Amino acid sequence: MISGKFAITIHILTLLTKFPNDFLSSEFIAGSMNLNPVLVRKEIANLKAHHIVESKEGKNGGTKLSKKASAITLKEIFELTFDNINLGYAKNQPNPDCPVGKKVNQNLAELYADINEKVGLQLKKITLEDFSSQF
Amino acid sequence: MISGKFAITIHILTLLTKFPNDFLSSEFIAGSMNLNPVLVRKEIANLKAHHIVESKEGKNGGTKLSKKASAITLKEIFELTFDNINLGYAKNQPNPDCPVGKKVNQNLAELYADINEKVGLQLKKITLEDFSSQF
DNA sequence: TCATACTGTAATAAAATATGTTACAAATGT
DNA sequence: ACATTTGTAACATATTTTATTACAGTATGA
Secondary structure (H helix, E strand, O other): OOOOHHHHHHHHHHHHHHOOOOOEOHHHHHHHHOOOHHHHHHHHHHHHHOOOEEEEOOOOOEEEEOOOHHHOEHHHHHHHHOOOOOOOOOOOOOOOOOHHHHHHHHHHHHHHHHHHHHHHHHHHOOEHHHHHOOO | OOOOHHHHHHHHHHHHHHOOOOOEOHHHHHHHHOOOHHHHHHHHHHHHHOOOEEEEOOOOOEEEEOOOHHHOEHHHHHHHHOOOOOOOOOOOOOOOOOHHHHHHHHHHHHHHHHHHHHHHHHHHOOEHHHHHOOO
16 A cells, blocks of 8 residues: 555645645645645645745644745655655565575665656656646 | 565566476475465466466476566566556545645546656566566 | 634554465375 | 365454544734
8 A cells, every 4th residue: 555645745735836825724725635634734744844835833824835836846745755666575584595585675676766766857847836737 | 555566476487487497386486585375376376367377286286487588578567466656645535626636636647647657668678587687 | 811723743543455374175296 | 095286265463554632832813
């Protein structure tokens, strides 16, 4: 199962892009995505730590973008919400006495690194503004 | 969490490639990957359904490739063990009364489709023989 | 200054998914 | 016949993800 972090974060950022001058509350955002506000705040905490958004506590508080949507790429959002793309690893340590077992994870990691590199280039070309303008 | 199906299947196929003339038992394969033989047999069932391998029941039974490793691409293996690459979706149906909620999943799906297409092209170039020759 | 409306965060619960185990019928070689 | 192996179902456990509750802290403004 893949977590919804990237999707949730994109959703949050798209809303913030649509209302660039307002501080949106986690409750309002949660309403658009039918999600618990606490989870929205958790993703916002992550975005804040990376200086993508800023928030204001207290009454009439909320969150807004801290830079222009055109200056944020999907690659950044991806890196902030996803370790890296991979097609999985077997859970258990393979048998180190088998030539295949000994190297399989390393070889898979190299394959996955190639994939990530390509996907990264692709995502780098798309800004949050691009993505949001589709709505 | 991403399941280990792709990795497990690759591991199985690499072993079969290394011993192209033998029927390898699920127990032997499981030993190389430190995995329960039943899980190996489950992945083999999937490979059989797609005519990648064939197996023989009974004493001295086991599984072998049913085509040459050079004729099997990682793209095929990927498609057989993975729905498609995606960066996740929020679990709940978003609010259809919000313009963003209404279209977010569709827009994400389009983004993911682009990613899959590129990754597919990349995996298509790599045969099982290529991958196995790294060991 | 006090009620109200927010954020921030921890602790815990519930749900979903992935992996592991046991069991046994059916097949096949010796 | 017997031993060995696949095939598969049923069930158990572990892990991860999502949801909920609770509450301290902060700002606003009546």
